[in-house]
Structure formats: structure tokens, C-alpha cells
Amino acid sequence: MSVKSNFRCVTCTAPVNIAVIKYWGKTDEKRILPTNPSLSVTLGQDELRAKTSVAVSSSFSEDRMWLNGIEQSVSSPRIQNVLKEIRRRAHKRKSGDSKDDIGLTQHVHIVSENNFPTAAGLASSAAGYACLVFALGKLFGVHGEISDIARQGSGSACRSLYGGYVLWKMGSKEDGSDSHAVQVQPETHWPQMRSLILVVSDQKKHVGSTEGMQTTVQTSELMEKRIKLVDKRTEEITQAIKERDFPTFAKITMQESNQLHAVCLDTYPPIFYMTDTSRLIVRLVHAINDISGKVKVAYTFDAGPNACLYLLEEDVPHVLALVRHFFPPSKNMTDSSFVTGLKLDEIKPSSADIAQINIPISEGAVKYVIHTKVGPGPQVLTDPEGSLFTREGKPKLRSSS
Numbered sequence: 209m210s211v212k213s214n215f216r217c218v219t220c221t222a223p224v225n226i227a228v229i230k231y232w233g234k235t236d237e238k239r240i241l242p243t244n245p246s247l248s249v250t251l252g253q254d255e256l257r258a259k260t261s262v263a264v265s266s267s268f269s270e271d272r273m274w275l276n277g278i279e280q281s282v283s284s285p286r287i288q289n290v291l292k293e294i295r296r297r298a299h300k301r302k303s304g305d306s307k308d309d310i311g312l313t314q315h316v317h318i319v320s321e322n323n324f325p326t327a328a329g330l331a332s333s334a335a336g337y338a339c340l341v342f343a344l345g346k347l348f349g350v351h352g353e354i355s356d357i358a359r360q361g362s363g364s365a366c367r368s369l370y371g372g373y374v375l376w377k378m379g380s381k382e383d384g385s386d387s388h389a390v391q392v393q394p395e396t397h398w399p400q401m402r403s404l405i406l407v408v409s410d411q412k413k414h415v416g417s418t419e420g421m422q423t424t425v426q427t428s429e430l431m432e433k434r435i436k437l438v439d440k441r442t443e444e445i446t447q448a449i450k451e452r453d454f455p456t457f458a459k460i461t462m463q464e465s466n467q468l469h470a471v472c473l474d475t476y477p478p479i480f481y482m483t484d485t486s487r488l489i490v491r492l493v494h495a496i497n498d499i500s501g502k503v504k505v506a507y508t509f510d511a512g513p514n515a516c517l518y519l520l521e522e523d524v525p526h527v528l529a530l531v532r533h534f535f536p537p538s539k540n541m542t543d544s545s546f547v548t549g550l551k552l553d554e555i556k557p558s559s560a561d562i563a564q565i566n567i568p569i570s571e572g573a574v575k576y577v578i579h580t581k582v583g584p585g586p587q588v589l590t591d592p593e594g595s596l597f598t599r600e601g602k603p604k605l606r607s608s609s
């Protein structure tokens with residue numbers, strides 16, 4: 209890459225978020241405007257993150273993108289909307305010759321990779337679009353509110369622009385300019401909060417979220433009732449988070465998940481994201497809460513069979529031991545590869561607990577467990593070694609993840 213080519217590059221990472229108040233339904237498919245507000249928890253990036261390098265150079269002859277080592281088309285309307293909107297805002301800020309300085313007259317190359325399975329119900333699109341928008345914002349000097357741009361890539365992505373506990377406000381303007389995310393509490397607010405993701409399947413889901421929620425809005429009568437309830441639930445859970453009231457947080461989280469899957473079942477034809485294993489996890493969580501005499505763990509399921517459990521740090525050994533007992537790993541798996549993100553000496557449940565829980569043991573039904581904390585929003589990587597471009601400006605094409 210010659211000096212004359214003006215190669216400029218920025219590398220960022222962005223987190224996954226898992227909603228406790230679910231987004232499921234749009235009022236505007238093109239602008240991606242939701243039928244209701246939603247609220248999520250941003251997870252730690254050590255375990256789950258997208259990493260994206262974006263570059264401009266006068267030697268690039270077209271916009272291009274590589275995801276997990278494989279070139280993707282940039283012609284999808286969602287990528288195009290994101291690129292168009294970032295460039296539009298950057299143009300507004302700059303005038304005349306300075307457009308060249310920030311590469312606005314040049315093409316962009318995007319290289320991204322996820323450190324977890326893509327398109328497998330683990331919110332890769334949320335982390336991916338948040339990362340792309342954040343990195344492009346840094347590259348083109350677009351500051352201020354950009355979560356509304358990420359929203360146009362994938363709705364839930366707007367919430368990954370912030371750490372901690374994040375609300376996606378519905379907004380009321382037709383152009384969607386006030387439909388964006390805000391942080392309701394930072395990641396430091398509730399240091400004991402933990403998440404266990406029970407990966408039941410990392411295969412692509414049969415009905416994508418975009419299509420699934422569209423059919424729900426068109427056909428589910430229950431959906432109308434749900435939409436009326438969401439505001440109240442959002443207020444209540446926001447207050448529970450503020451007060452660090454785990455039982456209330458947990459109950460609303462579980463009721464929300466159940467309602468999402470109820471409207472999916474009420475969709476015509478019905479959509480089934482949860483599997484027999486998902487339902488056994490629900491039974492296990494309620495059983496653990498019953499024998500504990502308090503609500504100490506909550507489940508939530510998105511558009512797939514994987515469970516996200518929320519719980520407090522002190523309860524992780526107890527809950528994990530029971531998960532490990534009722535969903536033992538396949539024979540060829542060690543405990544340390546079964547649970548990532550946590551060092552465990554021993555995970556053994558008490559026989560008294562086991563005797564009180566009446567659910568079948570399902571070996572291999574949970575493939576692995578990711579332990580993670582609540583984490584911060586996107587980060588800029590300053591170490592050039594972290595870039596996904598070589599010094600010559602070519603994408604580093606590592607093995608896909």
C-alpha cells in the first residue's frame with residue numbers, strides 16, 4: 209500500500225445484548241421501527257464480541273466486506289442503509305476539500321469476525337451491526353447519537369451501542385430519528401449480576417427473527433394485548449434494576465420470555481423456537497427457585513432454543529452444578545470446555561437438591577455453557593496488531609468462527 213493511497217483504518221469491538229423486555233414486531237419494516245420499547249443487558253466482550261476493522265483508501269475500487277473470513281455482498285438493503293446514513297452524516301459535518309481527508313470520496317473495506325457462532329441465535333447481528341456502525345462513525349468522524357443508524361442494520365443492534373442496561377425507546381417520529389437506545393444503568397451498577405448462556409444448538413434457526421416477527425404482527429391477536437402490557441413491564445423492570453431487586457427483575461424477565469414465545473405460538477402458522485431441552489431448562493429454573501425458597505435465577509429465550517440465565521454471582525456455583533447434573537456434557541467433553549468464561553474446581557450438586565428435582569437427565573442436550581458478566585459498550589482497539597487488515601491493506605482472512 210503506497211503512502212499516496214491514503215489508507216486509513218479503524219478497528220473496534222462490540223458486545224452482544226440479550227433482551228429482558230423483548231423487541232418482537234415492527235411498525236415500519238424499512239426504517240426498522242418497533243411496535244414496543246425493549247430493554248436489554250449488555251454482556252461481557254471476553255466471551256461474546258464482534259470485531260470489525262473498517263478502512264478507506266484511494267486504491268479501493270468498490271465497497272467490500274468480509275465476515276468470518278468469507279467475502280459477503282454489500283448490496284443488502286441493511287448494509288446499504290447503514291453506509292448511506294453514516295456517509296450522509298459525515299458529509300453534513302464536513303465541507304469542501306476536507307472530505308478527502310476523512311476518506312468520504314473513497315470506497316470502504318470492512319472486515320469482521322465474531323468470537324462465537326454467527327447466525328445461531330446468539331445475537332451476532334446485534335453485535336455485528338453495532339460494531340460496524342461504531343467503527344464507521346470513528347473512521348468518518350461521526351459523533352453523537354448513532355444507535356439509530358445501527359437500528360437500521362438490525363433492530364436489536366441499537367442496544368449494543370451501550371454497556372450495562374439499555375432501553376431502546378420506540379420514539380414517535382415517522383422518520384425514526386427518535387427511535388434509539390439509551391443507557392438506563394451502567395455496567396458497574398449491579399456488580400453481582402451474571403449470565404449463563406446454555407447453548408442448546410448453534411445451528412441456523414428455521415425462521416429468522418425478521419420474518420418471524422413480521423408474521424406475528426400480521427396474524428397474532430395476542431400480540432395486540434401484549435403491546436399494551438409492555439410499557440408497564442418496562443417501567444417495573446427499570447425500577448427493579450435501579451433498586452437491584454433481583455426477584456422482581458427475574459420474574460418480569462421470565463414472564464416476558466414466556467410471552468414472546470406465546471405470541472410466536474399464536475402466530476399463524478405457529479413458530480416454535482423453544483425445544484424440549486429449552487422447556488426442561490424452564491422446569492429446572494423454576495425447580496431451583498422452588499427448592500431455594502426464593503427467585504435466584506431467571507431464564508430468557510430469543511428466537512432460538514438457547515437459554516440465557518440471569519443470576520447473581522453468589523448463586524452461580526449452585527445453579528451451575530444443577531445445570532451440569534441434569535444436562536451433563538457428552539462423554540468426550542471436559543468440565544472446563546463445557547463451561548467457558550469461568551474457572552471451576554468442582555461443580556457437584558447436593559443429593560438433597562437432586563432428590564427434590566423431578567426432571568430427566570439429558571446428556572449432551574446442552575452443548576456448552578458460556579459464563580459472562582454485564583459488560584461495557586463498543587471499544588476502539590488502539591493496538592495495530594489487533595487490526596483485521598494487513599499492513600498492505602488486505603483483509604487478514606483467518607479461519608471462520
Ligand SMILES: Nc1ncnc2c1ncn2[C@@H]1O[C@H](COP(=O)(O)OP(=O)(O)OP(=O)(O)O)[C@@H](O)[C@H]1O
Pocket residue numbers: 258259260275320321322325326327328329330331332333334335336337339340416417510511512
Ligand atoms: N460481525 C458482523 N458484522 C456484520 N454483520 C454481521 C456480523 N455478524 C453477523 N452479522 C449479520 O447478521 C446475520 C445473522 O443474523 P441472525 O439474526 O440470523 O442471527 P443472530 O443475530 O446470530 O441470532 P438472533 O438474532 O436470533 O440472536 C449474518 O448473516 C450477518 O448478515
Ligand SMILES: C[C@@](O)(CCOP(=O)(O)OP(=O)(O)O)CC(=O)O
Pocket residue numbers: 226227229230231232240246333361362363364365417418419509510511
Ligand atoms: C427475539 C429478539 O432477539 C429479536 C431480535 O430481532 P432482530 O433485531 O434480529 O430483528 P431485525 O430488526 O429484523 O434484524 C428479541 C430482542 O433482542 O429484543
